Amino acid sequence: xxxxxxxxxxxxxxxxxxxxxxxxxxxxxxxxxxxxxxxxxxxxxxxxxxxxxxxxxxxxxxxxxxxxxxxxxxxxxxxxxxxxxxxxxxxxxxxxxxxxxxxxxxxxxxxxxxxxxxxxxxxxxxxxxxxxxxxxxxxxxxxxxxxxxxxxxxxxxxxxxxxxxxxxxxxxxxxxxxxxxxxxxxxxxxxxxxxxxxxxxxxxxxxxxxxxxxxxxxxxxxxxxxxxxxxxxxxxxxxxxxxxxxxxxxxxxxxxxxxxxxxxxxxxxxxxxxxxxxxxxxxxxxxxxxxxxxxxxxxxxxxxxxxxxxxxxxxxxxxxxxxxxxxxxxxxxxxxxxxxxxxxxxxxxxxxxxxxxxxxxxxxxxxxxxxxxxxxxxxxxxxxxxxxxxxxxxxxxxxxxxxxxxxxxxxxxxxxxxxxxxxxxxxxxxxxxxxxxxxxxxxxxxxxxxxxxxxxxxxxxxxxxxxxxxxxxxxxxxxxxxxxxxxxxxxxxxxxxxxxxxxxxxxxxxxxxxxxxxxxxxxxxxxxxxxxxxxxxxxxxxxxxxxxxxxxxxxxxxxxxxxxxxxxxxxxxxxxxxxxxxxxxxxxxxxxxxxxxxxxxxxxxxxxxxxxxxxxxxxxxxxxxxxxxxxxxxxxxxxxxxxxxxxxxxxxxxxxxxxxxxxxxxxxxxxxxxxxxxxxxxxx
Amino acid sequence: xxxxxxxxxxxxxxxxxxxxxxxxxxxxxxxxxxxxxxxxxxxxxxxxxxxxxxxxxxxxxxxxxxxxxxxxxxxxxxxxxxxxxxxxxxxxxxxxxxxxxxxxxxxxxxxxxxxxxxxxxxxxxxxxxxxxxxxxxxxxxxxxxx
Numbered sequence: 001x002x003x004x005x006x007x008x009x010x011x012x013x014x015x016x017x018x019x020x021x022x023x024x025x026x027x028x029x030x031x032x033x034x035x036x037x038x039x040x041x042x043x044x045x046x047x048x049x050x051x052x053x054x055x056x057x058x059x060x061x062x063x064x065x066x067x068x069x070x071x072x073x074x075x076x077x078x079x080x081x082x083x084x085x086x087x088x089x090x091x092x093x094x095x096x097x098x099x100x101x102x103x104x105x106x107x108x109x110x111x112x113x114x115x116x117x118x119x120x121x122x123x124x125x126x127x128x129x130x131x132x133x134x135x136x137x138x139x140x141x142x143x144x145x146x147x148x149x150x151x152x153x154x155x156x157x158x159x160x161x162x163x164x165x166x167x168x169x170x171x172x173x174x175x176x177x178x179x180x181x182x183x184x185x186x187x188x189x190x191x192x193x194x195x196x197x198x199x200x201x202x203x204x205x206x207x208x209x210x211x212x213x214x215x216x217x218x219x220x221x222x223x224x225x226x227x228x229x230x231x232x233x234x235x236x237x238x239x240x241x242x243x244x245x246x247x248x249x250x251x252x253x254x255x256x257x258x259x260x261x262x263x264x265x266x267x268x269x270x271x272x273x274x275x276x277x278x279x280x281x282x283x284x285x286x287x288x289x290x291x292x293x294x295x296x297x298x299x300x301x302x303x304x305x306x307x308x309x310x311x312x313x314x315x316x317x318x319x320x321x322x323x324x325x326x327x328x329x330x331x332x333x334x335x336x337x338x339x340x341x342x343x344x345x346x347x348x349x350x351x352x353x354x355x356x357x358x359x360x361x362x363x364x365x366x367x368x369x370x371x372x373x374x375x376x377x378x379x380x381x382x383x384x385x386x387x388x389x390x391x392x393x394x395x396x397x398x399x400x401x402x403x404x405x406x407x408x409x410x411x412x413x414x415x416x417x418x419x420x421x422x423x424x425x426x427x428x429x430x431x432x433x434x435x436x437x438x439x440x441x442x443x444x445x446x447x448x449x450x451x452x453x454x455x456x457x458x459x460x461x462x463x464x465x466x467x468x469x470x471x472x473x474x475x476x477x478x479x480x481x482x483x484x485x486x487x488x489x490x491x492x493x494x495x496x497x498x499x500x501x502x503x504x505x506x507x508x509x510x511x512x513x514x515x516x517x518x519x520x521x522x523x524x525x526x527x528x529x530x531x532x533x534x535x536x537x538x539x540x541x542x543x544x545x546x547x548x549x550x551x552x553x554x555x556x557x558x559x560x561x562x563x564x565x566x567x568x569x570x571x572x573x574x575x576x577x578x579x580x581x582x583x584x585x586x587x588x589x590x591x592x593x594x595x596x597x598x599x600x601x602x603x604x605x606x607x608x609x610x611x612x613x614x615x616x617x618x619x620x621x622x623x624x625x626x627x628x629x630x631x632x633x634x635x636x637x638x639x640x641x642x643x644x645x646x647x648x649x650x651x652x653x654x655x656x657x658x659x660x661x662x663x664x665x666x667x668x669x670x671x672x673x674x675x676x677x678x679x680x681x682x683x684x
Numbered sequence: 685x686x687x688x689x690x691x692x693x694x695x696x697x698x699x700x701x702x703x704x705x706x707x708x709x710x711x712x713x714x715x716x717x718x719x720x721x722x723x724x725x726x727x728x729x730x731x732x733x734x735x736x737x738x739x740x741x742x743x744x745x746x747x748x749x750x751x752x753x754x755x756x757x758x759x760x761x762x763x764x765x766x767x768x769x770x771x772x773x774x775x776x777x778x779x780x781x782x783x784x785x786x787x788x789x790x791x792x793x794x795x796x797x798x799x800x801x802x803x804x805x806x807x808x809x810x811x812x813x814x815x816x817x818x819x820x821x822x823x824x825x826x827x828x829x830x
Contacts, residue, residue: 322736325736564719564720608722609722610722610723611722651736651737651738652738653721653731653738653740654731654737654738654739654740654769654770654771655768655769655828656740656769656771656824656827656828657721657724657728657731657740657827660721660722660723660724661723662722662723663721663722666719666731666738668733668736668738672717672733673717673719673733674717674719674730674731674732674733674738675719676719676721676731
């Protein structure tokens with residue numbers, strides 16, 4: 001049986017479920033008695049079991065099966081979800097993630113049996129009051145008959161299976177009644193199906209018909225003797241049904257029996273047995289069991305989504321980019337001969353390509369939630385490990401980032417959060433001694449700022465000891481003592497991002513080796529982003545990561561600097577002003593202008609871009625100044641002239657040149673020439 | 685497997701002939717508009733638009749320590765691709781493709797001990813001329829982010 005084609009789907013769906021499981025387990029920890037959460041966890045384990053079974057992953061199936069047993073006992077309140085139980089379930093989650101990772105890298109689930117975890121699960125079961133510990137491994141396939149016999153003993157005519165059991169349980173949870181209604185028609189009844197139809201109508205009015213023996217089709221075709229049985233879910237009680245049904249002509253007998261959980265007790269997953277045997281499955285068994293499992297699994301995932309290969313999205317993205325470039329070419333072509341119609345059509349085209357671009361960009365955007373989700377668990381584990389009291393506050397999870405960025409941003413964030421927890425937040429004793437709250441906080445925020453997405457990690461720990469870093473800089477020979485003494489705080493912090501630089505006294509498992517922050521910085525810069533670190537000794541630290549929002553197409557302002565064309569992203573531009581040279585003042589060696597009561601520093605793009613300019617501008621009548629913003633900071637960029645606004649496609653400068661600080665990339669203009677895109681954030 | 689024959693694109697810089705592994709050559713283009721990129725080493729002339737891709741271009745003369753000359757009708761830009769990284773090199777002219785086997789190629793260490801010339805991987809002898817074989821990776825080594 002070749003399952004390889006399904007491996008991708010399996011992995012994708014498994015990952016989603018494990019994500020779900022993660023969230024639910026964290027909720028369970030906070031509210032151990034929440035039945036909804038327990039049911040959700042049960043459902044996930046059950047689905048995963050089905051999926052694993054279909055793929056032939058016996059160990060994973062075994063583990064989830066055991067999880068199910070424990071969860072079942074938990075949700076029927078036979079045991080409490082105490083800390084051991086929750087910890088064990090977390091370990092199960094880790095084990096399942098281990099299996100999925102193994103599957104991703106090798107295609108098979110590996111050899112790991114995780115016996116200790118299975119043992120812990122069994123131990124929990126043994127502690128339950130009804131430790132009948134149903135030796136499922138011993139019971140063979142005669143289960144169906146057994147449960148039937150049981151049911152008949154309890155007076156049920158219907159043969160209930162696992163689906164019915166789920167339905168019944170759900171109904172009971174929602175405080176609805178489940179009845180088995182047995183109807184016997186007069187044996188002189190001529191039109192049995194018509195009579196049955198009337199009865200079904202009445203039942204429909206007051207309840208939902210869940211099951212019918214014989215089946216509804218058979219009844220419609222009159223393939224029954226004189227009686228049939230149905231199972232209904234309703235909020236009404238027995239007497240109503242007795243009354244209504246008995247008042248139908250030609251009905252001889254009506255029996256209404258309430259179905260309770262007791263009736264469903266003995267219904268087992270018949271499939272369960274087969275998986276706990278050794279690995280030589282009958283493939284036919286798996287198939288039939290899988291058939292039964294699959295519809296259940298499918299139902300849970302109907303999310304109206306489609307999985308799309310990232311490569312296909314890239315192709316789509318490229319085509320849209322090319323379209324926009326050509327549209328720009330059309331703008332330049334036929335400059336003298338444009339008729340009104342031509343212009344109108346061109347504007348239409350512009351509107352459509354912009355919409356197309358937006359739509360395609362949205363397709364690639366994924367909420368950061370996907371990455372943030374694993375952090376509460378991580379912080380919880382770390383705070384236990386370090387014996388500190390740390391809580392994580394998250395906000396802005398709905399902020400979206402391009403898919404490729406999301407994949408890469410996880411590791412750097414993990415490192416930064418670990419740093420905060422390990423080196424930032426003090427232990428409880430110290431915090432109380434300092435007058436801080438017992439619980440340390442780490443804030444994880446994401447929000448959009450212009451053309452960027454900003455992710456902040458802030459902690460209220462002890463901050464960074466700048467003096468210690470300064471000493472380290474001298475110790476390691478980076479700078480002389482006098483130079484180091486004169487460095488500003490931000491210059492000192494820059495050194496933390498250098499490889500092999502660490503001021504931690506001890507190297508812990510988590511951090512302190514000095515290889516972390518420089519890797520983080522490299523990764524973030526590779527994504528086209530920037531990272532900054534702010535700190536206050538004693539109060540805490542804040543790491544700010546800025547990532548470009550769209551990787552491909554933006555609105556830009558084309559300007560001339562010297563004889564060269566450059567593009568400035570429109571989203572960074574606040575306004576454009578013409579200033580007279582006289583307005584430029586000198587404050588502490590920095591040229592500034594006064595803009596409506598604000599003092600704004602001036603930067604000559606010529607200097608940044610190494611374009612020769614006349615140093616004396618006093619004889620010019622006016623200068624063109626583009627006021628740009630970075631977060632809250634405003635700056636004025638002096639250029640020679642403006643060309644115009646244009647939609648441009650951002651092209652990477654390639655591996656060799658992407659390290660250049662003030663260039664965010666390049667674009668191809670309508671005439672085929674390359675114009676460089678100014679990285680405002682790096683200049684300001 | 686006796687002598688392995690390797691093919692080289694042979695080009696000229698200032699009366700000297702140089703060779704580069706043909707497997708690493710993507711295409712040879714006529715000169716085109718180069719957009720200057722600030723804050724790059726002096727031998728990087730800028731970037732070009734090669735059918736939609738942005739490719740950095742270096743003056744091989746400057747890179748090898750020679751003076752620049754004006755371009756003429758023979759000047760070409762050879763586009764190389766090393767491990768997925770594309771870049772172009774401006775040369776005076778491209779002459780031919782030659783094949784050398786190992787016996788015709790002499791290693792460098794016996795001739796040159798100057799580490800600064802590590803971009804030379806060997807010297808090949810063909811009929812009546814010597815072709816200096818370039819180590820392309822070393823040409824761009826200092827540009828690749830660590």
